[in-house]
Amino acid sequence: MDVPETVRTALDDRPVEGSVCLEAGAGVGNTTAGLLEAGASRVYAVTNDHEHAETVRDRVGADDPGRVATIAADLRSTPLPDDSVDLVTAHGLFNVVSPADRPAVAAELTRVASPDAHLVVDDYDPLPDDAAMRDLFAVENAAAELASGDPALTFYPAEGLRRLFAGYGWAFDRERTLLEPVPWTESHVTAHADAARESAAAASPDSGLAGALTTEIDRITAEIGSESAGRMYSLAFRLDGAE
């Protein structure tokens, strides 16, 4: 399967070869594929989304069942033992982790990491003010909060995630720009618009906001089409217990 250049660029200065890896938030398996390509001895692909877990099994796990274990689990509490992982990756994970859940996820990733482990955290800076995608994410979040009380997405500045992990004993190693600008293609726009509509539909029908949001989602989606805006970064850390 094709490994995205973003993943390759995030991993190419990390000691993946022969390492036991945890891909936190496995998505459709892109980073798992990148870790396998780079010679990981084993990859735990953990996701709380059963559909994603199936996708990873089909796309990546099938070719190399001995090296991949796909685990459907909450990242605040995984079945992995303490100190069992050499390299943790969170590629595009934290934007779907709410501010309230961030500490628990960071603590869990730290718990499973071995004393001299490496960590790679790749995510998106907040979008610039003039980006139309920013409006789409805003209505997606408004709809999600109306439906569930939590935002759908949060874009943390690189500095924010740096500080978060520093607080759990991770020493900052380096930062790279993976994408600038970030290409939000028609398929991204459609996917986020659909997710936003779904949330709006799930909101209480008594709320007059749901209808207004749906109208706004349709308008913004038609306006955007596709857009390139913002930055995706890669942060690398080392656990301080190395010495």
Add this chain to the structure above:
Amino acid sequence: MLVPADRPRMETRPLGETGHDSTVTTFGAIALNWLEQEGANQMVEAVLDAGVNHFDVAPTYGDAELKLGPKLRQHREEVFLGCKTGERDYDGARHKLERSLNRLGVDTIDLYQVHGLETRDELDQITSDGGALDAFREARDEGLVEHLGLTSHGDPDLIVDAIDRIDDLETVMFPLNPVVMAKDDAEHDYEAVVERANEENLGTLVIKAFARGPWPDTDELPEEDRPYANWYQPVDRPDEIRERFAFAASQDVTSVVNPGDPKLVSMVLDAAERFEGMDEAAQRSVLEGARHDDSPVPQQLHH
């Protein structure tokens, strides 16, 4: 030429060891095939005004050779002329070369290329005794052509083989674009061609840089209703053309050929004149965009 003083000078790069510095864009003269003679003359003038110094044509491009002829002869010294033949044996290649010289109305062709190499059998044939390359070399000895090249949309490993087997090859022309580069399999590994060609110090000419993808099925869009003459669907907005040009020109290659449709040529010239390089994060951005456009996985949210 009527060139405003503030018009940027188009970047040039050494075309392998030919001694010629080619502009970052090469004029694919197939575009002339769809124009009347007066329009063809104007297009050549516009291309020269933009500073382009490398032209490429072939006898199979309708009457592009004939339409290029008048302006080519007027400006012969300003143009590094590439032409090609799809003939694989000596006699056919010799005949086609003479025909092209005749149709173009010139005494020499600067770069004569094996056109559209597709299979290993063809590679065997052109390199054997009595093969097309015998005709190419004889013509070079006679001063009818200056340099030897090869073009192909075929498998990258076939092109690499050709580079290894043809010692006096000086240029290769092949497809390169983000849609192709985002795919990791050997069938799409034209980066291997770039690498091998650069090791051998060959000139590298990129085609299909502006391909968006195949046309929709003819049931959905009949051939006569296609808006462009290309056999693939090209990108056609100025920002997309600029992005695709900058991406291709940033891949350690010599020059990028415009798409065949004449409606797209001026946008490519503009992109080439404005080209100032593309950093790696931006290149990855283009690759990611292409990967999602062509992704087998639906609704992929992230990069």
